Amino acid sequence: MLSGIAMKAAELSQFKLGVITDEVSQDFEKALVWARAYGLGWVELRFLWNKYVTDLKPDEVKRAQELLAKHGMRVSVVDSPYLKTLLPGTTSKFNEGKKDPLQSDFDRQGEILEKSIARATDFGTDKVRIFAFLRVDDPKTVFDRVAQELSKAAAIAQREEIRLVLENEFSCNVATGVEGAAMLKAVNSPSLGLNWDPGNAYAAGELKPYPDGYDPLDKKRMWHMHLKDAAPNPKGGEAVWMPIGKGKIEYVEQFRALLKNGYDGTMSLETHYLNAAKDKEASSSESMEGLLNVIRNA
Numbered sequence: 001m002l003s004g005i006a007m008k009a010a011e012l013s014q015f016k017l018g019v020i021t022d023e024v025s026q027d028f029e030k031a032l033v034w035a036r037a038y039g040l041g042w043v044e045l046r047f048l049w050n051k052y053v054t055d056l057k058p059d060e061v062k063r064a065q066e067l068l069a070k071h072g073m074r075v076s077v078v079d080s081p082y083l084k085t086l087l088p089g090t091t092s093k094f095n096e097g098k099k100d101p102l103q104s105d106f107d108r109q110g111e112i113l114e115k116s117i118a119r120a121t122d123f124g125t126d127k128v129r130i131f132a133f134l135r136v137d138d139p140k141t142v143f144d145r146v147a148q149e150l151s152k153a154a155a156i157a158q159r160e161e162i163r164l165v166l167e168n169e170f171s172c173n174v175a176t177g178v179e180g181a182a183m184l185k186a187v188n189s190p191s192l193g194l195n196w197d198p199g200n201a202y203a204a205g206e207l208k209p210y211p212d213g214y215d216p217l218d219k220k221r222m223w224h225m226h227l228k229d230a231a232p233n234p235k236g237g238e239a240v241w242m243p244i245g246k247g248k249i250e251y252v253e254q255f256r257a258l259l260k261n262g263y264d265g266t267m268s269l270e271t272h273y274l275n276a277a278k279d280k281e282a283s284s285s286e287s288m289e290g291l292l293n294v295i296r297n298a
Contacts, residue, residue, distance in 0.1 A: 177213020
């Protein structure tokens, strides 16, 4: 049962809350039904029917548009893999140069950005999620090069009236709030903002995303958020994903700060956590219940 549906609409209306649909199901309509049952009005598009949103064919775009209209949902962000690749001449800290299945070549990045902008237009949003290249051992050594590439992308986006939301991603050169703040300061474009992800910041070693990662951010350029929780791995190594409220991230205090600062951007549950049965829908429900409880207590 989705007990979250009992939450008062007034509580939810404080935030433009949504979900990344493939965190619930690759069946797009099934994910929309789940979102609507929780009273959500927004969805973020990454994978639909086991395809990257940027790779959908025209008939699949039309089908997705019809389903969004049918269930009364709006698209917050189109997730692209733009710049989630190696910066030429560098090696990834994590995969030692081995190509990730979702990674594309540097020379395809212009095509990816073009397709992402077109898809955002198709789905009625002005926000496209991007990255800052796969992380090297010392990101400071490539900071200026990354900033140059982001500046070029932001100029293209500005011409197309699109906003790029740079995700702080633990496998990329901008992984924490502190790093995100520095990059936004270096790329002072009205078309580049941040997708603030406290979970990724935690996984990257910023163990207090709130307040340590959040405080340095230019709040006017924080346009979107990903919401997931994490905790130390008892066996050592990488952090483990948890339902929101069961990990170590201070989400109640984070949401209180959002309210205090008048945050009016969109946000998405990005579950990542999987229960023992590996059931994505049930795991997302567990995490959404935790998120709703956070909002009630904020």
